[in-house]
Amino acid sequence: MNSPSTQFVSSGRMGMYDPIHQIGMWGENFKSNGISNASTSMFIAGNPNSSQPILIAADTKLDNQSEDTSHGTLGPSSKYDQEASKPIDKVKRRLAQNREAARKSRLRKKAYVQQLESSRLKLFQLEQELERARHQGLYIGGVETSHMGFAGPINSGIATFEMEYGHWLEEQNKNICDLRTALNAHISDFELRILVDTGINHYSELFRMKATAAKADVFYLMSGMWKSSAERFFLWIGGFRPSELLKVLKPQLEPLTDQQLLDVCNLKQSCQQAEDALSQGMEKLQQTLAETVAAGRLGEASHMPQMDTAMEKLEGLVRFVQQADHLRQITLQQMSIILTTRQAARGLLALGEYFQRLRALSTLWVTRPREPA
Amino acid sequence: MQEAIPFRTYIPATATSGGNRKFPPIGSATTIGGNVLVPANRENYVQKLVLENSVIVFGKRGCCMCHVVKRLLLGLGVNPTVFEVDEKEEAAVINELSNINGGKDVGEVGVQFPVVFVGGKLFGGLERVMATHISGELVPILKDAGALWL
Numbered sequence: 001m002n003s004p005s006t007q008f009v010s011s012g013r014m015g016m017y018d019p020i021h022q023i024g025m026w027g028e029n030f031k032s033n034g035i036s037n038a039s040t041s042m043f044i045a046g047n048p049n050s051s052q053p054i055l056i057a058a059d060t061k062l063d064n065q066s067e068d069t070s071h072g073t074l075g076p077s078s079k080y081d082q083e084a085s086k087p088i089d090k091v092k093r094r095l096a097q098n099r100e101a102a103r104k105s106r107l108r109k110k111a112y113v114q115q116l117e118s119s120r121l122k123l124f125q126l127e128q129e130l131e132r133a134r135h136q137g138l139y140i141g142g143v144e145t146s147h148m149g150f151a152g153p154i155n156s157g158i159a160t161f162e163m164e165y166g167h168w169l170e171e172q173n174k175n176i177c178d179l180r181t182a183l184n185a186h187i188s189d190f191e192l193r194i195l196v197d198t199g200i201n202h203y204s205e206l207f208r209m210k211a212t213a214a215k216a217d218v219f220y221l222m223s224g225m226w227k228s229s230a231e232r233f234f235l236w237i238g239g240f241r242p243s244e245l246l247k248v249l250k251p252q253l254e255p256l257t258d259q260q261l262l263d264v265c266n267l268k269q270s271c272q273q274a275e276d277a278l279s280q281g282m283e284k285l286q287q288t289l290a291e292t293v294a295a296g297r298l299g300e301a302s303h304m305p306q307m308d309t310a311m312e313k314l315e316g317l318v319r320f321v322q323q324a325d326h327l328r329q330i331t332l333q334q335m336s337i338i339l340t341t342r343q344a345a346r347g348l349l350a351l352g353e354y355f356q357r358l359r360a361l362s363t364l365w366v367t368r369p370r371e372p373a
Numbered sequence: 374m375q376e377a378i379p380f381r382t383y384i385p386a387t388a389t390s391g392g393n394r395k396f397p398p399i400g401s402a403t404t405i406g407g408n409v410l411v412p413a414n415r416e417n418y419v420q421k422l423v424l425e426n427s428v429i430v431f432g433k434r435g436c437c438m439c440h441v442v443k444r445l446l447l448g449l450g451v452n453p454t455v456f457e458v459d460e461k462e463e464a465a466v467i468n469e470l471s472n473i474n475g476g477k478d479v480g481e482v483g484v485q486f487p488v489v490f491v492g493g494k495l496f497g498g499l500e501r502v503m504a505t506h507i508s509g510e511l512v513p514i515l516k517d518a519g520a521l522w523l
Binding site: 263266267270271273274276277278280281282284285288313316319320323326327330331334 | 435436437438440441442444445448449499500503504506507508509
């Protein structure tokens, strides 16, 4: 007969049983595979009369325990004595069953914990993805919370920049829309000029923001983490490469007059030359920094002797970003000089859309279906 | 249309322009790895340099921005003289340079290195070089100063 009551057990030899009752979680998993119920709770009562170690397991969920433990009573010792000889084997079997049950329980617990750990990791990764998605122009707000996945202290200058960049992107999207509408609507050149100037000034605004951010943390700017991943792929000294840009734009602007073609060609060339000079300067900076860091004896865990020099070199990076942004700016301005108003408007529109596409590509990439890790 | 000259080849030095040459021992200025001597007639020396060279770049030793200016000019086919200024002389040199009649307004207080002189006159820093290059004005100016043939 199955009774859910507990029985008292006396024993010196119990074997190892977990006091599992406090963990209800996988206690529920202990369905009615009868024997395993044995490990739920155990009571030990001293039985002074018993010279034999009698072991009767107690459980709270008895299902099919017909044979063994039915009646929960503290009967007189004689009762136990009577039963002592009979169920020795059964007692042994009970022991084994308990051990088995406990082992299974431990395994289940291990599996559960592992599951928890991997979920935790997944959660962390999701948070980082969300973070990146935020930075790709979907900025919502609350910068303080967004630095969980970031290493290093929160830099208020950078936090400001990220926020401002989010706004800049919104404004940029609006400008592009306006340009598109205006070009389709065939408005006057005069009005179009206003839009072109707005567009170029908007880029100037970005360069100003970047200049401030460069002083706060030039490495952050150089890393391009504030841009979407596809844009970052094309990164050159903290931004887009002006010559690349001209290559993208030129086919969009045709037809061009002969003089314009000449001017654009010259601009492309000058741009390339300026870029090369800056790139070579960067290489030199890397070289001298490497030399500075490697100076003195390596391998002895001693401090770097020329910290000050190295710091100075790093600060040189700020000037590089400034010069690169300056180059971007004057390239844009020169283009707007070479082109007619209408062409300039088309150019700005094309440029804006190009970057929009890169950003869209990045988002698509982040959300692409992936095989489970 | 101007022809592009790959930056690795350039016009060989002429009498009036040269690369990082060693200066005459009477008043040696610092070049690459050179010793610093401060000659008595220092004041005029810098001025003389400016006047004698169609293009001269003053920059701090080891400064990478100076390197940028140099490479840009080299890429155009110019062989600029480069004067590398030691930290110690920095203030003095800046002082002299500011005093040189730049032809334009010398209201550009605080000359910042690197600084370029073209045709004996103050031209400007890296930004000005870049801006004039992009706008297409630089090459004609260099040609006028005799720094560039072709």
